Amino acid sequence: MPSDIIPDGREAIGRTECRRAVISPARAAALAAALDLDSVPGGGASLPPAWHWMFFNPVARRSELGPDGHPRRGLFVPEIGLPRRMWAGGRLVYHAPLLVGAEAIRESEIIDVSMKTGRSGRLGVVTIRHRISHASTLCIEEEQDLVFREAALAGGPGASPDSAPDDARWSEVLVPDPVLLFHYSALTDNGHRIHYDQSYARLVEGYRDLVVHGPLVATLLHGLATRCRDGAPICCFAFRAMAPLFVDRPFHLEAVTSENHGGLSLWARGPEGELAMQATASFDD
Template sequence: MGKINIDHLQSWQGQSETRDDLIATFPANALAATLDRDESYETGDPLPLLWHWLHFLPIHKLSDCGYDGHAKLGTFLPPVPLPRRMWAGSRLNFHAPIKIGANARRHSSVRSVTHKSGRSGDLVFVTVVHEVIEDRSICVSEVQDIVYRALPSPDAPIPTPKQAPQFSDFSRTIHPDPILLFRYSALTFNGHRIHYDHPFCTSTEGYDGIVVHGPLLATLMMDLLRRQYPDTDVAQFEFRALAPVFDNQCFTVHGKLVKDHKIELWIARQDGALAMQGTATIKSDFQ
């Protein structure tokens, strides 16, 4: 792996793209079925929060895929020469509902590209800003953090993840079977091999199993909140991915009420590790 040319990568700062999409009923109904929800959606219904990730998807030819199934970099996102990439977290503001059946637009821009070097090697952080617009009004604004890193050396010590909190107000256990992961990959047109190719995950990438999608984990946190408080109006949601979750062990999604109209949400692995943590801010009192 050559030296990171951060000046070259930072020339992507300010790069932007716009995607238009019809917020169709099928993706919402397909995700509802995938999450074992009973409702169905029709034109005019509000799209559940975070489900906009099923839309505005980049479509690239099979010949344009990299070795890992992702699209090759160097168009909208910078060509970071590090093999592992991860959706490290997002900070979202919900301004107005996205309506199913409407034509919407997502405008995206690269805010920053930064480089760090530590005990685990080179890290490159790319921050992208998204705005989902419907009827000329911003419905969702999102700041997304993407991290790129080198493969760990075979003799590198395995980091000890932080342990998840012991107590929550409500929770749900999820068994990440291959059908769940396949459906979410299909609904998001995600060809990344870490989500379905076991030999690639364990032999090439050095993971313990097939990796559960970060945005799926975040969606399950928000889904838990909606199951507990179906009519609660969420103003903001932020989350960070802290440790990978694999298909060979169940995990639990947790929620806890805290002060100032906030709900803490987190994902705990079966071994007790804290895999993801987030906070939802509510517009009014809990319902």
């Protein structure tokens, strides 16, 4: 392809992949430890919601990695000429539990690639649909939004995050220390350098420090949602990452009962009061 043609990635719409994994009790126990939880889901138990993000991830050979530590773009996720990847949001429907110890299959399809111009510059949004099943039982349907941004430029448009709500009924604080980031990267087979390589995060991607994983924050919000409802199963969860959170800077996980749908509105509030992630959860009861 001539170098002056900027790819838009839309040729990848419809691309599919399929991965199998055993919902490993050892990984579940390791995530429970990393999150400092009292209970560990053992063999045969239901995997807590969002913990499936530990499984089905591509493990690429070193020669197939891109400069950010992810598998090189073009293998499944398309190359769209925008180098900085972020996990920016998703929508999940939980139909049936994934069982610890059992084999599961994830079928994935790229369903949209769209180019946008945001306050922070040009963005490419790649949306992937995943269907996760035990044999013929569909357990989770998920749409995952990956955002790709332009290379960091000195003096480029800065982030202008909104403020988080101030009416939380439930609030918990978490310090995302580097050991937690390390464990979450390892448990999710995620080589993305923004989470552990400080000079890369700062000098190449232009962040102020190591970035907290979007799926980790969303996992913590799932946990808060479950506690707010005394363990009732979540049936739907949607989230959008609005601003990055950084290592060692405490943030709050907060929730309030939603007047619209009777479920919960949740958010992560960053250290300066910024809205870092917003989410909604609804329940089977």
